[in-house]
Amino acid sequence: MRIENNLLTGDKISIQNSPNISGKFSADLPDTIVIHFTGGRSARSSANWLCNPSAKASAHVVIGKEGEIIQLVPFDTIAWHAGRSQWQDRSGLNKYSIGIEIDNAGRLEQREQGYYTWFGTKVADEWVTRAVHRNESLHSYWHAFTEAQISATEQLCILLKEVYSIKTIVGHEEISPGRKVDPGPAFPLDKLRNSLIYNDRQSEDTDAFDDVLTPTATVTADALNIRSAPKASANKIAPPLAEGTSVTILERRGNWARVSTEIEGWVSSKFLKLNNKS
Numbered sequence: 001m002r003i004e005n006n007l008l009t010g011d012k013i014s015i016q017n018s019p020n021i022s023g024k025f026s027a028d029l030p031d032t033i034v035i036h037f038t039g040g041r042s043a044r045s046s047a048n049w050l051c052n053p054s055a056k057a058s059a060h061v062v063i064g065k066e067g068e069i070i071q072l073v074p075f076d077t078i079a080w081h082a083g084r085s086q087w088q089d090r091s092g093l094n095k096y097s098i099g100i101e102i103d104n105a106g107r108l109e110q111r112e113q114g115y116y117t118w119f120g121t122k123v124a125d126e127w128v129t130r131a132v133h134r135n136e137s138l139h140s141y142w143h144a145f146t147e148a149q150i151s152a153t154e155q156l157c158i159l160l161k162e163v164y165s166i167k168t169i170v171g172h173e174e175i176s177p178g179r180k181v182d183p184g185p186a187f188p189l190d191k192l193r194n195s196l197i198y199n200d201r202q203s204e205d206t207d208a209f210d211d212v213l214t215p216t217a218t219v220t221a222d223a224l225n226i227r228s229a230p231k232a233s234a235n236k237i238a239p240p241l242a243e244g245t246s247v248t249i250l251e252r253r254g255n256w257a258r259v260s261t262e263i264e265g266w267v268s269s270k271f272l273k274l275n276n277k278s
């Protein structure tokens with residue numbers, strides 16, 4: 001798989017043009033990938049819908065269950081996949097991002113006879129994932145992704161990162177929480193992000209610690225939340241750490257650090273200042 005003139009070429013690639021686009025990205029963009037599930041019946045039916053003017057929606061690609069990729073919008077052109085959305089200091093993510101839609105039915109309904117898609121198709125048990133969504137607190141049932149889809153998504157993200165200097169991979173559920181649940185907990189989003197985005201940064205970050213056996217740092221925020229996992233939606237496990245609290249850094253992952261003080265938990269490393277070696 002290669003990218004030539006902002007279009008994929010290679011095996012299992014087809015092109016179908018969507019009219020649902022804005023102009024070209026600004027300079028230095030896109031720098032973000034947004035992952036979605038289609039919530040549809042098949043990659044072909046979703047691609048057809050996203051090429052229909054009345055859909056008023058599109059994406060750069062749709063990835064099918066065999067790992068086949070249908071490209072709908074060139075990668076230098078703004079597609080309509082994110083809608084109302086916010087990430088850090090940005091809103092309206094379409095103008096910053098490449099949208100990847102993965103053919104998947106989404107959340108399933110549990111009935112007496114088994115698990116069903118929202119459009120009424122029964123899903124075999126081996127394609128059902130029971131999990132808690134990152135924006136929710138109770139488990140529910142989700143349509144599993146195929147290995148071929150997950151692998152194709154990863155390969156595409158690696159390629160996009162090489163060609164477009166991608167710095168961020170997010171799920172639609174993270175930029176439009178409350179409104180969207182895709183790609184949902186059946187997709188290994190954190191794993192993808194950790195291997196493609198954070199591993200690079202982590203190796204840069206940890207260089208600074210090479211000669212420090214147990215780095216310690218001081219909290220610089222008034223009140224720094226300490227959480228059960230390295231993400232903003234994870235539970236707070238104790239009252240916030242006060243400014244000036246000294247912590248030992250046990251582990252780092254992206255912009256998060258697992259620290260130990262009277263308790264152990266994850267904090268945003270933006271609000272830590274490393275202490276000088278004694």
Ligand SMILES: [Zn+2]
Pocket residue numbers: 035036037081172180182
């Ligand atoms: Zn979406």
